[in-house]
Amino acid sequence: MEDLKSTPLRAAHEGLKALMAPFGGWLMPIQYAGIIAEHRWCREKAALFDICHMGEFLYKGDIVADGLEGVFTFSVKGIPVGRSRYGFLLNEDGGVIDDLIVFRLAEDEAMIVVNAATTDNDFSVIRSRLKNPAVLTDISSRTGKVDLQGPLSREIMVRHFGPQIQDIPFFKFVRTRILDADAIVSRTGYTGELGYEIFLPADKVARLWELLLEEPDVAPAGLGARDLLRLEMGYSLYGSDLDEKITPLTAGLSSFVNMEKEFIGKSALQRELAQGSAKAKVAFRVDSRRAPRHHYEILHEGEQVGSVTSGAFSPMLSCGIGLGLVKPSAAALGTRLVIRHERVEMEAEVVELPFYTGGSLRA
């Protein structure tokens, strides 16, 4: 058994009798009260997530001279200070090494937030692409992160941490002080609800967690609920919907790729654009409450055309929903699909994303 890492909130989770399980090399809370109850709480009130497992790198230097500008599928120098941007780190074949968010902290400073399981590899890949590797520091172990997500999150955050949080627009952040420490409060998340990601020193996270849980409208939510919430929005999960063999074009995420700039993997994407993708991402809605699951086969007119990358029962839609990769000929909206695994078979239809449109994300 590999050694699992624990976040600074492990004791808090155990005190809440969370069901803990390995995720990306970490022992993480999967659920507390129950996945569907936590999911609903996030859609209706405010849910608190321990996201300390994610990685953070601090960059300080000359973005263009150091070569950071050519590392990702988007321009870092084009991000205004105080804003963040989502995109990809690609390999030479255009496959996704990771999906990540870059926060532009200052003219010469950026924070890169990456997935837990890929943190170490991302760090070495990014460093290897910089002309001056000394400008990048892995601050993951000293950085804590909790997300407060849900329609009531703004009011709670403002009450605790000040009026400067009131007007933060989507994908903007403020640098502020929380519990006498430097913190970043970002209007981002992975749920489709109005919400905030809070970065602060790891040794302050337990106190922040406690403080927010004292709020009657705040309840803890685990990775189980988080997965349902993100899937209802159609957000990709690295390791399921994205990996080193899938390009962002195939995954339907070309809007996060700037083909006007240079980056590693660009020539592979240019070839894919010229030749057409072999596979296309689909979002589909099942006709019943049955849940599609990762690796289930997708059939169209009796022929296997692909497989499911993510799937679940959607509590908001009361039916199964899923994402998959299929032959482009079976990807058009309205296409009828059959999802199959052993003796389980369900009918589904290709639909638009997001599955759930009632969220408070842009409220």
Place this chain on the structure above:
Amino acid sequence: MAKFFTKEHEWVEVAGGQATVGISEHAAHELGDITYVELPKIGRSVKQFDTLAGIESVKAASDIYAPISGKVVEVNQALDEAPELVNQGAEAQGWICKLEGVDEGELAALMDAATYSTYLKGL
């Protein structure tokens, strides 16, 4: 009449020649929030330990095996709209189906409640 349990966590209770079948409270708890129950077709005959039905939760999809041979005469239709009834009472209102033409002799291959409880402690 008492309940008998399988190693796969189904239960059966026979009364008046009819068997009521479900999954155990332990199984329901382990599955977590139940989101779908695939009920068997009425009129279908099953042999003991054959696949009888299916159940899905937020975490997993599982088969339900027949704890006793018989013919399906009734299914718990309420589970179509409210599969969470299984979480609320797996060994009561969350029953799955009723079988007729059962042989009580087959119960000898199952565990009584006390034996099942000991079995769970060993898992």
